[in-house]
Amino acid sequence: MDIKSAAEQLADQARRFSVFTGLTKPNPYDRFILVMGMTGSGKSTFISRCTGKDVLVGHGLYSCTDSIDVFDFNLNGRRIYLIDTPGFNDTDRSDIDTLSILASYLGASYANGVRIHGIIMLHPITGNRMSGSSLRNIEMMKAMCGFEFYNNVAIATTMWPDTTLYEDTGTLENREAELVSDQRYFGALISRGATVFRHNEKGIKNSTEEIDSGRNIVSHLIQQCEKHVPEVLQLQREITEQRKTLGETGAGIAVARDIHRAKREHEEELRRIEADMKRELAKTNSAYAANLQELKQDIEKQLRKSDREKQALRNSMQDLHHREEKIWEQRIEQMDKQFREQIAIKQEELRDMESSLDEVRRDMAQQTQDLQVKKLVAAEARNYERKIAETRKKLAAREKELRNKEEQVKQARRDAARRQSLHEKERVSSEDMQREIIVQEIRHELAAKEKKLLDMEQSLEKVRRDMARRSKHSHRKARTANDIEKRESNVKNARKEVEQAQDAHKKFSGRKAELYNGALGGVASGVASGVVAGALAAGLVCTVM
Numbered sequence: 091m092d093i094k095s096a097a098e099q100l101a102d103q104a105r106r107f108s109v110f111t112g113l114t115k116p117n118p119y120d121r122f123i124l125v126m127g128m129t130g131s132g133k134s135t136f137i138s139r140c141t142g143k144d145v146l147v148g149h150g151l152y153s154c155t156d157s158i159d160v161f162d163f164n165l166n167g168r169r170i171y172l173i174d175t176p177g178f179n180d181t182d183r184s185d186i187d188t189l190s191i192l193a194s195y196l197g198a199s200y201a202n203g204v205r206i207h208g209i210i211m212l213h214p215i216t217g218n219r220m221s222g223s224s225l226r227n228i229e230m231m232k233a234m235c236g237f238e239f240y241n242n243v244a245i246a247t248t249m250w251p252d253t254t255l256y257e258d259t260g261t262l263e264n265r266e267a268e269l270v271s272d273q274r275y276f277g278a279l280i281s282r283g284a285t286v287f288r289h290n291e292k293g294i295k296n297s298t299e300e301i302d303s304g305r306n307i308v309s310h311l312i313q314q315c316e317k318h319v320p321e322v323l324q325l326q327r328e329i330t331e332q333r334k335t336l337g338e339t340g341a342g343i344a345v346a347r348d349i350h351r352a353k354r355e356h357e358e359e360l361r362r363i364e365a366d367m368k369r370e371l372a373k374t375n376s377a378y379a380a381n382l383q384e385l386k387q388d389i390e391k392q393l394r395k396s397d398r399e400k401q402a403l404r405n406s407m408q409d410l411h412h413r414e415e416k417i418w419e420q421r422i423e424q425m426d427k428q429f430r431e432q433i434a435i436k437q438e439e440l441r442d443m444e445s446s447l448d449e450v451r452r453d454m455a456q457q458t459q460d461l462q463v464k465k466l467v468a469a470e471a472r473n474y475e476r477k478i479a480e481t482r483k484k485l486a487a488r489e490k491e492l493r494n495k496e497e498q499v500k501q502a503r504r505d506a507a508r509r510q511s512l513h514e515k516e517r518v519s520s521e522d523m524q525r526e527i528i529v530q531e532i533r534h535e536l537a538a539k540e541k542k543l544l545d546m547e548q549s550l551e552k553v554r555r556d557m558a559r560r561s562k563h564s565h566r567k568a569r570t571a572n573d574i575e576k577r578e579s580n581v582k583n584a585r586k587e588v589e590q591a592q593d594a595h596k597k598f599s600g601r602k603a604e605l606y607n608g609a610l611g612g613v614a615s616g617v618a619s620g621v622v623a624g625a626l627a628a629g630l631v632c633t634v635m
């Protein structure tokens with residue numbers, strides 16, 4: 091995914107969080123549904139099918155990956171918000187942390203006027219039906235919502251195997267029957283109005299049946315809202331209106347039961363030891379008293395450990411917010427860095443393109459110059475051709491003249507021979523000599539002219555060769571002109587891309603505060619409103635009191 095879409099996703103996520111936490115007022119027709127269930131029960135997959143969005147991609151952009159996430163989609167003209175929640179009894183996260191996350195967001199959201207309209211509880215049908223994990227998750231869900239909310243709970247069994255490959259559905263159906271009737275499982279929920287569904291019963295992954303099945307469950311909860319206006323979740327009421335500490339809430343008590351039990355046992359033990367010690371000291375049984383003293387120290391050590399845990403729990407509540415803030419900052423920082431890197435890469439590409447365009451342009455300029463020279467050469471060639479033609483004509487005329495003169499010389503010689511008179515002979519011979527001289531002169535002149543003609547023809551040949559070479563270049567030029575056009579458009583696009591990347595970065599930078607508010611501002615304002623403040627601040631400290 092490119093950085094721009096990642097930033098858009100972040101902005102979109104901020105918007106959804108902002109609506110869920112009540113920072114942005116939701117539309118009265120909007121519906122908010124919690125999707126719960128143990129780790130791996132298929133919550134993200136379910137949400138992904140309903141919304142058609144890649145739930146895992148955006149997961150945890152804001153907060154720790156094991157925090158909540160909000161997704162939305164349109165169903166029958168309504169905007170539905172599905173809230174992905176972390177499961178309880180997770181090996182990597184304490185139930186106290188999980189409850190803190192849920193209490194922070196749900197408390198703030200309710201304090202800001204947002205109500206939960208339904209809960210979808212997912213349960214993998216293939217899992218061990220008596221697993222501690224699934225029991226703990228059901229117990230926590232019941233404690234969080236309170237039985238008055240059960241009408242608005244949908245229980246959906248997931249992981250039904252592909253029926254074309256797996257035929258032993260009887261076993262699973264028996265398991266389902268047990269789950270539905272067992273009071274510790276879904277029995278109590280169903281007897282007070284919760285509805286059971288088999289999600290994607292045919293088990294064909296990514297099928298339209300899977301999508302329809304998910305949307306059908308959501309749709310049922312929306313209709314159920316009309317019949318039974320959902321109560322406020324017990325956890326929300328407890329920590330807001332009733333101003334209970336988290337440890338005093340039903341869910342808090344369920345989570346802290348073990349710690350409570352251990353602490354109570356230690357205190358009981360301590361009281362017993364102290365009473366024993368008093369008795370034994372009165373009886374001056376010092377050996378036994380010393381023994382008891384040792385035991386007392388041991389128990390006190392355990393109680394100090396509980397106190398340290400209590401302190402650690404106080405820290406974990408504050409840490410939770412700090413951790414979310416830190417992770418948010420890191421995400422933004424990382425995204426900012428990615429933006430800058432992307433811009434740098436695009437600028438580098440642009441520089442390369444610009445310099446190669448410059449090179450081609452210089453080449454082109456050189457060729458244009460060549461073309462002008464070529465025109466001059468062509469004119470020169472035409473000039474030569476004209477002169478050669480003229481010279482040839484002159485040459486032909488002089489040759490004709492030469493032939494006439496030679497004829498005259500021959501004629502004069504023939505006349506002289508006929509007359510025989512000496513005087514006449516001498517006269518004729520002197521005339522003859524003169525003619526001979528003229529003939530010789532003409533011959534010389536002709537030879538010179540022919541040589542000149544030859545030179546001119548050679549020059550012409552050279553000019554012609556030059557022209558041929560240049561016309562080869564002019565083909566290259568046509569190619570280069572096309573090339574330039576293409577390169578110019580590439581440079582233009584690259585420049586646009588750089589500008590767009592810079593623009594996206596600028597927008598992203600400008601929206602940092604808004605993004606931050608979307609993620610955590612709702613919680614901050616819920617807490618600041620004073621309603622949730624007490625509960626969250628006192629938080630889990632009281633859990634172990």
Ligand SMILES: Nc1nc2c(ncn2[C@@H]2O[C@H](COP(=O)(O)OP(=O)(O)OP(=O)(O)O)[C@@H](O)[C@H]2O)c(=O)[nH]1
Binds near residue numbers: 175290
């Ligand atoms: N066969 C089958 N597999 C499923 C179904 N739903 C989810 N899966 C698979 O089960 C695994 C866990 O699913 P997720 O949707 O991530 O479960 P999750 O409840 O969101 O888990 P966490 O986020 O850890 O609490 C994934 O590999 C899913 O592909 C289902 O209906 N049938």
Ligand SMILES: [Mg+2]
Binds near residue numbers: 133134135174
């Ligand atoms: Mg998940």
